[in-house]
Amino acid sequence: MRQAVLLCLAMALILAPLGAHAEGMREQHPNLVFGEIGGKAIIFSAGYERYFNNRFGLGVGGIAFGAEDGAVGLFPIYASFIPVGDMHSLYLSGGITYFAGADNWEEGWAEWFGTFSAGYQYQSEGGFFVRPTMNLLYKDEGFVLIPGVALGGCF
Numbered sequence: 001m002r003q004a005v006l007l008c009l010a011m012a013l014i015l016a017p018l019g020a021h022a023e024g025m026r027e028q029h030p031n032l033v034f035g036e037i038g039g040k041a042i043i044f045s046a047g048y049e050r051y052f053n054n055r056f057g058l059g060v061g062g063i064a065f066g067a068e069d070g071a072v073g074l075f076p077i078y079a080s081f082i083p084v085g086d087m088h089s090l091y092l093s094g095g096i097t098y099f100a101g102a103d104n105w106e107e108g109w110a111e112w113f114g115t116f117s118a119g120y121q122y123q124s125e126g127g128f129f130v131r132p133t134m135n136l137l138y139k140d141e142g143f144v145l146i147p148g149v150a151l152g153g154c155f
Contacts, residue, residue: 024054024086025123026154032129034152036061039135040076040097040115042146047076055082059093072101078115091121091131113137117148127153 032049039045040061047061057080064073078095093116100110119133131150136143 025125026051026054026057026082028125029123029127029154030057032057032059032123032152032154034129034131034150036148036150038146039133039148039150040078040093040095040117040137041074042097042137043074045074045076047150047152049080051080054086056080059095070102070104072099074099076115078117082121085121087123087125089121089123091117091119091133093117097137111139113139119148123154127155129154 030051032047032051034047034049036045036047037043041063043063045061045063047059049057049059051057059078059080060076062073062075064071066072075098076095077098078093080091080093082089082091084090095115097113097115098110099113100108102108114137116136116138117133119131121129121131123129129150129152133148133150135146135148137146138144
């Protein structure tokens with residue numbers, strides 16, 4: 001798992017300079033706030049992404065819910081890459097999802113999953129964006145594909 005995280009970070013650092021001189025939508029509106037159904041957090045999550053240039057950004061998200069007997073939370077952390085396009089673009093991301101919980105508020109557990117996402121992103125000049133994706137969550141035992149769609153605003 002550690003190797004997958006290091007590989008994702010290395011790819012992000014290598015690919016980030018490709019868009020360093022591009023002028024575009026994500027430089028005008030570098031902050032994205034959204035809700036996502038499916039996706040990196042499996043069910044539903046709220047998230048924030050910050051683009052450092054028109055091609056490369058970092059994002060976090062999360063959902064947590066509890067009950068009388070315990071709680072569970074999922075927290076994606078990832079790097080986003082837009083290799084082509086501006087208002088209409090290809091979207092790629094890689095990172096990890098931290099999955100933690102407690103069965104009885106005294107005994108906790110935690111898991112890490114690697115994530116890779118590919119999809120389409122539409123980002124308007126008016127501040128709206130939508131991103132349908134296919135998300136691969138993987139661990140040593142195997143993987144699962146989960147569709148997702150993020151809707152939100154950019155500023």
